[in-house]
Structure formats: C-alpha cells, structure tokens
Amino acid sequence: MQTKSQGVEDVGGTDEANAQRSREILYATLWMQHSTEYRAAALQAFESARAQLKTATKCGTAEAGQLQQSKGACGAKSPWAKRPAAIIFDLDETLLDNSAYQAFQIKHRELYDDARWETWVKSEEAMEIAGAVDFVEAASKVARIYYVSNRACRRPIDKIRVEQKVRELCPQLLDTMSRMAKLGFPKAKDRSAFYLKGMYTDLRSKEEIRQKIAAKHRIAMLVGDDLEDFVESRAVYAQNEAALAPLWGKRWFILPNPAYGSWPGVLSADIEQEVSKACDPLETKEARDRCAYRLRYETRLDKLKVWLPLE
Ligand SMILES: [Mg+2]
Structure with a gap:
C-alpha cells in the first residue's frame, strides 16, 4: 500500500x-490524443445533443441553467416563448482540443502558466474536438450560440471597437476568433458571440455571464467539460443534484476531460x-x-x- x-x-x-x-497529466493526455475511445466519447456527446436540439430549443427557460431550467415550461405555454433560444458552449476541451499544449507541459516539465498559455493561443494550433463544428453548425440554425470561455483578457475591453486596442487588452479574443473561423465554427467572426474571462468589467464569472445571456434568451442547452460550465459551484450542484442530474443528456452535455479542470x-x-x-x-x-x-x-x-x- x-x-x-x-x-x-x-x-x-x-x-x-x-x-x-507535469507527468501527472501524461496518461490523460495520451488518452486524449491517441484513443479512439476519447474521440468516440466526444462524438457521442455531440450526437446526443443533436438528438435533443428540437426539444431543447422549444423548452428553454429564461433562467441561467440551474434549478429553473429543470422546471422550464414548453412551447407557447412558456412565459419566455417569444425569446430566442440560446445554446452556451465552453471552448477548451469542449470545442477546442489543446492537448498539444498539455504535451508541451509534459515534455518541458512545466506546470500551467498564463503567459505560455497565451502564446499557445496565439499560435492558433488548437484543433477541433471530434464532432464539434458539425454540432455547433446545426445548433446555430435553431438557436443563438454563445462561446463562454475561461480564456482570459488582460484587461476588460467593454465597448472598445478599435482592433489595435482590443489586441493590446485582449489578444486571446482575437486569436481565438481567428482560429475558430479557420476551423469552420459559426459566429467565429462575431465578437458579440464571445464571452472571455475578464472581457467585460461587470461579468466576473461564467455564472454571471449565463445570467446575462438568460436575461434576453431562453437557455436551451449548455455544453462543457467542467461542472462550472453548468452550475456556479460544486456545492450548488451537490445541494441540488436530484433536480439537476436529469438535465444530463437532455439539456446539459458534457465532454470528458481527465487532464485538468476544477475537479x-x-x-x-x-x-x-x-x-x-x-x-x-x-x-x-x-x-x-x-x-x-x-x-x-x-x-x-x-x-x-x-x-x-x-x-
Ligand atoms: Mg473547458
């Protein structure tokens, strides 16, 4: 023992x-890069989500995706029926595969480092998670899509429009949009579809961003690789598990990520x-x-x- x-x-x-x-993520990274099983798990998640698109976009509620989402009334009976449906996607290890960055960490005996991560994002070498582009494309035909990510701005950009200034304050936004456009993701050139960490002064967490989107939409689906892509905290989930667990596979779709995250x-x-x-x-x-x-x-x-x- x-x-x-x-x-x-x-x-x-x-x-x-x-x-x-660094080698604590060796097996996880090899699994993500080489196993057919990982690819299959991703395809399965997106295919399950596709099968629920019609129902989910009909029944979304105005709330951010926690308790209230499980109580959402459907169709015309819904008090939010006239609002557009929205689907919120996380980016890293949900739509974008950063396993080559993890591999770099292992090879170079480095831990995660903000500056190195920014360089990785700038390199635009993240790949698509299997099935991601096809699903987001299908989702974008029936709902507004939002990309909510912990990729971070150096400083908030709020209403800044000038490209040069945005590049200075939030290089990861422009680099992410550019990479996603090249990979074929819809809305990749639409800045209003993106919420990065620290991009807006008044939105400090993914939960606050979800609440903001929920104020004008019916939240139909959440897609992520970390519990915090769905709920504010592990404690909230634990306290409400009976009500929230039924959302998995219906409104909530999760991709496996054994390498990192809040877990x-x-x-x-x-x-x-x-x-x-x-x-x-x-x-x-x-x-x-x-x-x-x-x-x-x-x-x-x-x-x-x-x-x-x-x-
Ligand atoms: Mg993620």
Whole structure:
C-alpha cells in the first residue's frame, strides 16, 4: 500500500519535482490524443445533443441553467416563448482540443502558466474536438450560440471597437476568433458571440455571464467539460443534484476531460489552509510552489480508494 512518506519522498529536486508534476497529466493526455475511445466519447456527446436540439430549443427557460431550467415550461405555454433560444458552449476541451499544449507541459516539465498559455493561443494550433463544428453548425440554425470561455483578457475591453486596442487588452479574443473561423465554427467572426474571462468589467464569472445571456434568451442547452460550465459551484450542484442530474443528456452535455479542470481542486480543498500556513512564508515562488505541490500530492494519494488484499 502506498504511504504518505513513500509518495512524497519520491519528489526530489526541482527538475524531478517538475517532471513528476507535469507527468501527472501524461496518461490523460495520451488518452486524449491517441484513443479512439476519447474521440468516440466526444462524438457521442455531440450526437446526443443533436438528438435533443428540437426539444431543447422549444423548452428553454429564461433562467441561467440551474434549478429553473429543470422546471422550464414548453412551447407557447412558456412565459419566455417569444425569446430566442440560446445554446452556451465552453471552448477548451469542449470545442477546442489543446492537448498539444498539455504535451508541451509534459515534455518541458512545466506546470500551467498564463503567459505560455497565451502564446499557445496565439499560435492558433488548437484543433477541433471530434464532432464539434458539425454540432455547433446545426445548433446555430435553431438557436443563438454563445462561446463562454475561461480564456482570459488582460484587461476588460467593454465597448472598445478599435482592433489595435482590443489586441493590446485582449489578444486571446482575437486569436481565438481567428482560429475558430479557420476551423469552420459559426459566429467565429462575431465578437458579440464571445464571452472571455475578464472581457467585460461587470461579468466576473461564467455564472454571471449565463445570467446575462438568460436575461434576453431562453437557455436551451449548455455544453462543457467542467461542472462550472453548468452550475456556479460544486456545492450548488451537490445541494441540488436530484433536480439537476436529469438535465444530463437532455439539456446539459458534457465532454470528458481527465487532464485538468476544477475537479482536481476538490481532492486537496480540505488542506488549503494548511498549504498557506506552511508554504506562504517561503521566500521564492519556486519554493512555495514545490511546498504546495508536496502537500497536495500527499493529500491526493490519501484520496485513493485502495484495495487491501487479505494475506
Ligand atoms: Mg473547458
């Protein structure tokens, strides 16, 4: 059985620690790049969504997609019947495949880094997740589509129209739009279809963006790879699981992402205080990172549900 000390002592100097950290996504990345199973899971998600398009766009509610969505009245009876239906898509690992960036992290022993990510976005090398363009195209014929992403602006652009200024404040927006246009996604040249993180001063979270879209539309479907593409938080989902779970496969469609997202945070959430206490006082960022990694890694090992063989 793996013990705390065995797991943690394996993490040696910086190089070794970074290698271990980056390789935690090795299997997930290989699965995403090479398995027919991953491709099949994506095709299955989009095909299931396509089968529900007609019903979902008829029955959407005015609300952002949480509890109220499950209570939505259909057709003319709906108090929101006259509003246009909207479908909200996440981008990364929902429509866009960034596994080559993950592979870079593994090869170069790097953790996720904002500046490197921005360079990756600028390279416009993200690929399409299998089945994504076809489905968004079909969705765009029956609903307004919105792309809501955690790709981030450096500073809000609000009403700025001048291209040069937008490029300065939010290069990821223009680079993302350009890449998506080349991949053939509809509305890729329409800036109003995009909501990036920090793009507008008053919209601070995906939930606030969903509420904003819901104010003028019936939300028909949400498509994402992370629970936060659907609900405000894991706690909200847990408290309302009985009402929300029936939306999967009908209004909510999820793509698999074993490599990253909000889910790994759950594994070490209960030790974050301990992490700050032990690691914050350390002098360099590198030392703080390594200290936090050790504690989180240890906690993750403890989260394994381990078989104990009887001798
Ligand atoms: Mg995503």
